[in-house]
Amino acid sequence: MTALSSAVQAPPSVPQVLERCRELVRPALTQAVGRLHPWVGEMAGYSLGWCEVGGAPVAAPGGKGVRQALAVLGAEAAGAPGRAGVPAAVAVELVHTFSLLHDDIMDGDPTRRRRPTVWKAYGTGPAVLAGDALFALAVETLATAPDGPATVRLLSTALADLVRGQADDLLFATRPWTGPERVRPAEYRTMAEHKTGALLGCAAALGAALGGAPEPTVTALDRAGRHLGVAFQLTDDVLGIWGDPAVTGKPVHGDLRERKRTFPVLSALDSPEGGRLAALLEAGRTEAASLLIEEAGGRRAALAEARRHTAAARTALAGVPLAPGAAGELRSLLDFLVRRDL
Secondary structure, three states, X not given: OOHHHHOOOOOOOHHHHHHHHHHHHHHHHHHHXXXXXXXXXXXXXXXXXXXOOOOOEOOOOOOOOHHHHHHHHHHHHOOOOHHHHHHHHHHHHHHHHHHHHHXXXXXXXXXXXXXXXXXXXXXXXXXXXXXXXXXXXXXXXXHOOOOHHHHHHHHHHHHHHHHHHHHHHHHHOOOOOOOOOOOOHHHHHHHHHHHHHHHHHHHHXXXXXXXXXXXXXXXXXXXXXXXHHHHHHHXXXXXXXXXXXXXXXXXXXXXXXXOOOXXXXXXXXXXXXXXXXXXXXXXXXXXXXXXXXXXXXXXXXXXXXXXXXXXXXXXXXXXXXXXXXXXXXXXXXXXXXXXXXX
């Protein structure tokens, strides 16, 4: 083996790709948050894991930066340098953070990533204000980027879907476990595409658009991201019932205690065991319910559905010409996000 061939490096791992993209985006994201009112900026920094209440810097756990990575890789897949996708990465990260602030209020969640949520730390009114400010900042960030009007339209479409998905998710909790008014798995898939997939698809599509990709490529990346969002949500559903609390940061059977209509539950309710499962759920017998959901095939159905959407995302990526390196990293990211901790 020659010295040249032995020096060929293996492709970067997904954690390395995520870190590279976060490092590329961080200066622009910091600069954008710095334009906010100082108090609002502090709340934004707290939610991003940059500081404690009061503004003291801290290295708290933040998110993986999946949406940032999708935007950067979208630009690179179009043949542009990753920095072309940075405005898209900043915008989608701001929108994602805004949605988490409001979601935590609507769901009454007291903690996120093992810290008090913003509404618990600062109050409900301030948290709403911070979320509104982040949304406005996201729009401003895109509007001042190249091709601003076109990219703002992409973002507004994703936002409309996100709101639609959140509305459906809230309404699902008011519907019965059984009977003609129950939530069907197909309805859940549509909700997950809107609530989770729309912003993932938008991130990749925005990056590609800013990277100069033709419309079919932008559309294909949006479609891939939407399928990824459904697969990601289905994986979350499995972890929300059977995940290790030390890894997920959530109590075991947490989704069952909160009476969430997740895909494993809905699939099991459609089985012959549906009536018995509904009785267990109504009685709050989460341990027995989790066992019956697994016996009825709910876990297996959710994982199979996640694999189906991952395959659909790969098909969307294969249908358009993409720069090989970025395309490979996108495919690796798909598998990484759906496989996590299962």
